[in-house]
Amino acid sequence: MQRFAPGSVWLVGAGPGDPALLTLKAVHALGQADVVLHDALAGRAALAHARRGSEIMAVGKRKAAPSLPQARISALLVAHARAGRRVVRLKGGDPFVFGRGGEEALALAEAGIPFEIIPGLSAGTAGPALAGIPVTHRGMASAVTFLTGHDEQGGLPEGLDWAAIAHGAPTLVAFMALTTLDALAVRLIAAGRDPATPVAVISRASLPNQETLTTTLGAATLAARRASIGSPALVVIGEVVGLAATLAAGMAVPKHAAVAR
Numbered sequence: 052m053q054r055f056a057p058g059s060v061w062l063v064g065a066g067p068g069d070p071a072l073l074t075l076k077a078v079h080a081l082g083q084a085d086v087v088l089h090d091a092l093a094g095r096a097a098l099a100h101a102r103r104g105s106e107i108m109a110v111g112k113r114k115a116a117p118s119l120p121q122a123r124i125s126a127l128l129v130a131h132a133r134a135g136r137r138v139v140r141l142k143g144g145d146p147f148v149f150g151r152g153g154e155e156a157l158a159l160a161e162a163g164i165p166f167e168i169i170p171g172l173s174a175g176t177a178g179p180a181l182a183g184i185p186v187t188h189r190g191m192a193s194a195v196t197f198l199t200g201h202d203e204q205g206g207l208p209e210g211l212d213w214a215a216i217a218h219g220a221p222t223l224v225a226f227m228a229l230t231t232l233d234a235l236a237v238r239l240i241a242a243g244r245d246p247a248t249p250v251a252v253i254s255r256a257s258l259p260n261q262e263t264l265t266t267t268l269g270a271a272t273l274a275a276r277r278a279s280i281g282s283p284a285l286v287v288i289g290e291v292v293g294l295a296a297t298l299a300a301g302m303a304v305p306k307h308a309a310v311a312r
């Protein structure tokens with residue numbers, strides 16, 4: 052395995068939460084790191100792979116405290132690397148999928164710090180897969196759009212071409228969209244997406260308490276509220292959701308309960 056040199060930073064994806072879905076390279080990095088800066092991970096079990104004696108720092112949102120500002124996190128990465136440490140920056144899913152990994156990599160490049168990107172399984176594909184939903188399917192969905200339901204102000208991102216999103220790809224996968232589900236559904240329906248389009252809300256994918264709510268675009272908000280779906284959760288919109296009834300039933304891991312409404 053590649054040498055983890057002192058004075059460098061590895062931006063590591065932790066996958067969706069199940070530690071069995073960590074990559075071998077992520078485990079290798081954690082086992083050698085002098086310091087690990089981590090986000091509020093869906094599953095904290097990845098940290099069990101950190102080298103004994105390494106410094107573990109939570110820099111994402113914690114119960115009572117907000118996350119550190121992004122500039123402060125980048126400054127910490129640079130400072131630890133300049134002190135000659137092996138630094139792991141551990142992020143949920145994949146560091147470059149709605150994870151701000153790009154911003155941190157840019158800061159490291161500007162500071163002249165050597166870094167590596169260790170991709171992780173993104174919840175955007177792993178979550179649907181674990182719920183029995185293939186995001187692409189021959190004859191049904193030959194394109195998929197990944198979007199965030201949440202901008203810096205907490206609302207739907209502005210400046211997106213919603214008509215193009217509504218009609219562009221048969222499958223939409225929305226991250227961070229639980230609190231904006233109503234606004235998202237309204238936007239898509241207003242842009243012409245059929246309210247009868249199947250929707251799945253997949254909560255805590257890969258964790259023992261994973262749940263999937265299946266509903267329709269028109270009924271999604273009410274159904275999610277009634278089912279009190281917990282976070283983190285992904286919203287999958289498209290005909291591929293209809294495959295879950297057959298595929299989830301045939302999967303060998305019955306703990307992944309499906310809640311149909």
Ligand SMILES: C[S@@+](CC[C@H](N)C(=O)[O-])C[C@H]1O[C@@H](n2cnc3c(N)ncnc32)[C@H](O)[C@@H]1O
Nearest residue numbers: 144145148150173174226227255256283284285
């Ligand atoms: C800041 S984004 C990080 C995404 C991450 N980089 C990835 O590639 O999966 C956090 C969002 O990812 C989604 N997410 C992450 N882990 C999840 C999980 N285990 N189950 C469902 N959704 C998850 C949720 O939409 C959550 O609000």
